[in-house]
Structures are given as structure tokens and as C-alpha cells.
Amino acid sequence: MKFKLFVISAVLLFSFLQIKAQDKAALLKSQIDQVLSDPFFESCIGAVKVYDLTGNTELYRRNDKLLLTPASNMKVITSSAALIYLGENYKFVTPFYYTGEIKNGILEGDLFVKGAGDPLFKASDLDAAISELAKKGVKEIKGALCGDISLMDSMYWGQGWMWDDDPSTDAPYLSPLTINKNTLNVTITGGVAGDTPSVKLFPETPYFTVVNKARSVPYPVNDLAVTRNYVKFSNDVFISGDIQPGYAASYNINFREPEIVFLHIFKARLEKAGIKVAGDPAIRPLPEDAVYLTGVSRPLIEVIDDLNKVSANINAEMLLIAMGGKTKKSGISFSDGKKYIDSLIILTGMNPANYYISDGSGVSRYNLVTAELLTAILKYYYYSKPSLYPRLLNSFPIAGVDGTLRSRMTNTIAYQRVKAKTGTLSGVVSLSGYTTTLSGKTLAFSVILENFVVRTNTARSYIDRICEIITGY
Numbered sequence: 001m002k003f004k005l006f007v008i009s010a011v012l013l014f015s016f017l018q019i020k021a022q023d024k025a026a027l028l029k030s031q032i033d034q035v036l037s038d039p040f041f042e043s044c045i046g047a048v049k050v051y052d053l054t055g056n057t058e059l060y061r062r063n064d065k066l067l068l069t070p071a072s073n074m075k076v077i078t079s080s081a082a083l084i085y086l087g088e089n090y091k092f093v094t095p096f097y098y099t100g101e102i103k104n105g106i107l108e109g110d111l112f113v114k115g116a117g118d119p120l121f122k123a124s125d126l127d128a129a130i131s132e133l134a135k136k137g138v139k140e141i142k143g144a145l146c147g148d149i150s151l152m153d154s155m156y157w158g159q160g161w162m163w164d165d166d167p168s169t170d171a172p173y174l175s176p177l178t179i180n181k182n183t184l185n186v187t188i189t190g191g192v193a194g195d196t197p198s199v200k201l202f203p204e205t206p207y208f209t210v211v212n213k214a215r216s217v218p219y220p221v222n223d224l225a226v227t228r229n230y231v232k233f234s235n236d237v238f239i240s241g242d243i244q245p246g247y248a249a250s251y252n253i254n255f256r257e258p259e260i261v262f263l264h265i266f267k268a269r270l271e272k273a274g275i276k277v278a279g280d281p282a283i284r285p286l287p288e289d290a291v292y293l294t295g296v297s298r299p300l301i302e303v304i305d306d307l308n309k310v311s312a313n314i315n316a317e318m319l320l321i322a323m324g325g326k327t328k329k330s331g332i333s334f335s336d337g338k339k340y341i342d343s344l345i346i347l348t349g350m351n352p353a354n355y356y357i358s359d360g361s362g363v364s365r366y367n368l369v370t371a372e373l374l375t376a377i378l379k380y381y382y383y384s385k386p387s388l389y390p391r392l393l394n395s396f397p398i399a400g401v402d403g404t405l406r407s408r409m410t411n412t413i414a415y416q417r418v419k420a421k422t423g424t425l426s427g428v429v430s431l432s433g434y435t436t437t438l439s440g441k442t443l444a445f446s447v448i449l450e451n452f453v454v455r456t457n458t459a460r461s462y463i464d465r466i467c468e469i470i471t472g473y
Contacts, residue, residue: 001438007264008204019031019128021055021360024057025152025327026059026473028050028058028059028469028470032050032060032062032191035462036048036462040186040305040454040459040462042449042451043451043452044111044451044452044459045063045066045068045448045449045451046062046063046448047062047063047064047066047370047371047448047450048061048064048371048445048446048447048466049064049371049375049442049445049446049447050320050375050380051189051375051416051443051444051445052154052441052443052473053379053382053434053441053442054440054441054443055301055444059443059473061372062369064370064375065370065372066371067355067368067369067370067372068213068368068370068371068428068448068450069367069368069376069425069428069448070367070423070448071362071424071425071428071429071430072313072361072421072422072423072424073217073369073374073420073430073431073432073448074316074357074359074361074367074369074423074461075307075308075311075316075362075367075423076322076374076377076421077341077369077373077374077377077379078307078319078328079307079308079319079392080344080381080392081340081341082300082304082319082322082346083300083385083391083392084340084385085231085340086253086322086326086346087129087172088300088301088388089299090235090299091297091298091300092116092117092118092119092297092300092318092322093116093118093269093293093295094114094116094121094122094293094294094296094298095113095288095295096112096113096128096129096132096289096293096294096295097111097113097286097291097292098111098293099112099115099143099289099291100143102136102137102138102434103264105137105140105143106138106139106140106141106142107133107138107140107142107143107145108142108285109141110141110143110145111129111141111143111144111293112146112284113129113147113263113266114147114148114176114286115149115150115151115175115176116151116468117151117176117178117297117325118178118296118298118303118318119150119303119312119314119315119318120181120298120302120303120315121177121178121298122179123179123180123269125271125296126265126266126279127267127269128294128295128296129293129294129296130270130273131294133270133275134273134275136430137224138275139274139275140181140275140276140277141275141277141279142278142279143277144278144279144282144445145263145266145267145280145281146191146263146279146281146282146283146284146286146464147259147260147263147282147283147284147287148264148284148286149175149176149177149283150176150285150330150331151174151282151325151329151330152174152176152324152331152332152333153323153331153332153333155174155280155298155333155334156173156175156256156359157171157173158317158358158364158365159334160359160363160365160366161363161364166230166254167228167253167254167255168254169183169252169253170313171254171313172254172258172314173257174257174258174314175258175262175319176318176444177262178262179258179261179262180202180203182254182255182258183195183252183254183255184201184202184203184237184250184251184252184259185202185252186199186201186226186237186239186251186253187199187200187202187248187249187250187252188214188226188239188248188249188250189243189246189247189249190217190244190245190247190248191216191244192216192245193216193218193245194216194218195216195333196215197215197216197243199210199451204265204268205261205264205265205268206264206268207235207260207265208235208236208237208255209235209236210239211237211238211239212238212239213239214240214242214243214245216242216245217243217244219244220244221242221244222241222242222244222247223242224241224242224251225238225240226239226253228254228256229265233319234275235255235257235261235274235324241448252457255347258284259283261433266281272322278456278470285409296455301395303315303318303319304319304391306445307319308395308396308402308421309393309395309396309397309403310350310404311403311404311422311431313359313363314361316359316360317359317360317361318360319337319360320337320338320341320360321337322337322340323336323337323340323461324336334358334359334360337346338357344377345373345377346452348379348380349376350373350376355368355369356367359414362423363425371446371447372446373444374432375432375445378432378433378434378444378445378446379444380468382434382442382444393419393433394419396419396420396433396434397420397421397422399414399415399416399418399419399467400414400416401416402416404422405418405422408464409467409468410465412467412471413471413472414468414471416463417435417436417437418433418434418435418467418471419434420432420433420435420445420467421433426457427450427452427453428448428449429445429448429449429456429460430449431446431447431467432446433445435471436471437471437473438471438472438473443470443473445467445470447463447466448462451465453457
């Protein structure tokens with residue numbers, strides 16, 4: 001009798017829990033429905049997918065099969081593919097070589113750097129090669145400073161990138177030789193009223209021509225404009241407008257032909273270190289008899305963390321080149337890397353022919369994916385890649401804490417619980433990732449909003465509200 005009562009009690013408890021779970025799911029659905037019933041969505045398309053990974057249950061979907069522009073949620077796809085197909089221990093290695101002999105402090109040949117597509121290569125990384133030359137007693141290079149950029153094809157931008165994004169750092173020029181994310185920092189400091197403000201460039205190099213038409217004015221103002229003559233495909237920097245005395249303003253712009261800029265920055269640092277370079281920077285293939293000098297290594301995890309935390313577009317595009325390098329050693333194109341994205345999509349049970357992917361970063365307006373696909377990738381990582389899942393999860397911005405989510409959901413239950421990748425283009429916002437609910441469940445979700453003319457932060461507020469709702473599940 002006691003056993004029978006125990007069984008009955010267990011059945012009743014299970015039934016009660018099921019009903020309770022169903023009630024919670026119904027409440028979540030009604031709350032998200034309420035958000036999406038706002039007049040904002042009369043003209044804006046909203047796609048939402050929410051999946052309970054702990055309970056292996058779909059909780060919500062709306063327009064989840066609709067093809068939309070993902071913006072930087074493309075990076076979820078690219079970084080997921082890179083972790084699988086490159087492996088978490090992969091490293092970008094940029095090697096330096098020289099030709100000829102070193103005699104009496106003179107290198108009777110050329111100094112080479114072979115582009116490896118490291119998107120986080122910094123000007124300070126050049127010091128590794130400079131240090132090795134110093135150890136060999138080199139004071140002068142009789143030949144040229146050369147760059148080998150044979151790794152990839154000549155496409156310096158992704159398919160569908162907009163001409164009027166130039167000179168924004170959101171549209172970096174692509175090259176196997178990247179330096180400081182191919183970004184030039186311009187700092188202008190106001191002087192005595194009537195004088196021309198001072199200008200400082202970083203990285204430092206005399207390569208850039210600066211046309212400074214700005215003025216220092218005797219009143220509090222800062223209406224400077226900093227641009228590049230991108231219409232004429234020039235790296236000349238133009239500064240105009242007014243700035244008050246003693247005030248410093250900093251701007252970032254992209255630059256063309258990053259491999260040439262790389263070499264000029266290298267030359268400037270060599271000469272600053274007391275190593276004279278006789279020849280001009282040149283783009284040449286690495287000779288077979290070149291002697292290895294040293295290399296600069298960058299872990300894949302560092303690139304992916306930076307990619308997802310701060311939404312670094314150049315990282316995503318270079319990851320595609322790196323994946324393409326599994327089967328090709330030179331002339332690698334976007335399509336060579338995209339094959340691995342297609343393979344990832346197949347692993348999730350989806351058909352890559354149902355989507356259009358034209359870059360790795362999401363800058364392109366041509367990209368068309370679904371909230372269903374993004375959630376499927378997140379599910380695949382959770383269930384099928386338990387060793388890589390923490391790597392992907394921890395690369396995402398944390399709500400209210402860091403990256404592109406540092407100022408969002410700060411005073412809500414989603415604070416620190418939502419870890420997700422943001423996406424933003426004109427008229428598009430997206431967010432895909434994971435949240436840990438108040439009850440301890442792990443959910444995967446994807447939200448894409450497209451076609452709106454209100455302020456971006458207004459559109460984001462609807463996504464943040466959905467994140468609060470699902471975190472409360």
C-alpha cells in the first residue's frame with residue numbers, strides 16, 4: 001500500500017511540475033507576443049527563436065524561418081566554424097626572413113615579412129624582428145623592406161560592402177599584412193587661438209600626408225571633421241573645423257593598401273631603433289632561399305574573443321582566409337573559407353543552399369540567414385561540442401559587463417546572465433546567444449529586427465525586453 005501511495009504521489013508531482021512548466025512556457029509566450037504587438041512592429045520585421053537547452057524544448061518562435069540580414073550576428077556563424085575547423089589551438093604566425101649575408105653590421109640583402117592574415121598584428125609586434133636584427137648586430141639594410149602578400153587574392157573588401165562606409169573603421173581594407181586593424185588614429189590638440197591645431201598620428205609613420213585646415217578658436221567648441229580622400233583612392237588625411245585651445249580630440253579612420261602602410265610603419269620603427277633601410281618598401285614574393293629570422297604568434301582564441309566581444313570585422317574576414325588555408329596556400333579567396341561555413345550549417349542539420357552568405361563579418365547587406373539557423377548553431381555547440389561550447393560562450397559580450405553589451409540590460413534580471421553577440425546595421429539590430437534563467441536553465445536564443453527608421457537604441461530596447469522575459473523563465 002505504501003509503495004502504491006508513493007507511486008501515485010510521484011505521478012502527481014510529475015504532473016504538477018509538467019503543468020507548472022507549461023504555465024511558465026505559456027506566460028513566456030504571451031509576454032513576448034505582447035512585446036511584438038507594439039505598433040513598432042507594424043513596419044518592422046521581428047524574428048525570434050528561443051530554445052530551452054536544459055529541457056530540450058522549443059519555447060518560442062516567430063518568423064524564425066524568415067530570411068533576414070543578420071548584421072554582426074554573422075560572426076556567430078564565422079567564429080563557430082573557425083573553432084571547429086581550425087581548432088582551438090590554432091595560431092596565426094607571421095614570419096620574418098632575410099636574404100643575403102650579414103657582414104660588419106650590414107645586411108647585404110632584403111628583409112621580408114610574409115603576410116599570414118593575423119588580424120590583431122600590432123605595430124609593437126614588429127619589435128620582435130627588430131630585436132633579432134639587433135642581436136645579429138645589424139645597423140643597416142642595403143636592400144629593400146619587402147612584404148609577401150601571396151596568401152590571399154586581391155579582393156580588399158567583402159562582397160556587398162558599401163562605398164560610403166569608407167573611411168569608417170567598420171569597413172577595414174583586407175590584406176595578409178594587417179597592422180593595428182588597418183586603422184589610423186588621428187589626435188588633434190587645440191593650440192593658441194588663431195593657430196593651427198597640432199596633429200599626431202598613430203601608428204607613427206611619415207607615409208601619411210596630412211592636410212590640416214582646422215583652426216584653434218578662443219571659445220569652447222569641437223566640430224572637427226577627419227576623413228581620407230577615399231573618392232580618389234588616396235590615403236591623404238584631411239582635417240577641418242574648429243577646436244578650443246588645450247582640448248584634444250581623437251578619431252579613427254581606415255586606410256587603403258594596408259600592406260604598404262605596414263611596411264612604412266616597419267621602416268619607421270627600424271630607423272627609430274637605429275637600423276637604416278636603404279631601399280623603398282616593396283611587395284615581392286618570398287625567395288625560396290630566404291633565411292628565417294623570427295615569427296610573431298597569435299592564438300586563435302585571442303582573435304575570436306576580440307571578434308565577438310568588440311565585433312571586430314577584420315577578424316571575421318581573416319578567419320575565413322585562415323579556414324581557406326586548410327586546402328590552399330596562396331591566392332585564398334572568400335569562397336575558399338565559406339566552404340567551412342557551409343559544412344557547419346550541414347552539421348546543424350540545415351541546408352546551406354537555403355541561405356546567402358557573402359562575408360564573415362556581417363558588414364554586407366547581401367547576407368540572408370534566419371533566427372532558426374543561428375539558434376541551431378548555438379544548440380549544436382551546446383549538445384555536440386561540449387569542449388568548445390565554453391570557448392564560444394565566453395567569447396560573447398556579457399550583458400551590462402563588457403564588449404558591445406556593456407551598457408545594456410544593466411539594471412535588469414538579464415544583467416550578467418545574457419551572453420550574446422550583438423549586430424547593428426542601418427535599420428537592422430540583432431542579438432543571438434545564451435542566457436541562464438533565474439531557475440538555472442540554459443536557453444539559446446536569436447532575435448533579428450529589420451526595417452526601422454527609429455534610433456538604434458529604441459530598436460534594441462525591444463530585444464533587451466525579450467532577454468528579460470526569457471531570463472525570468
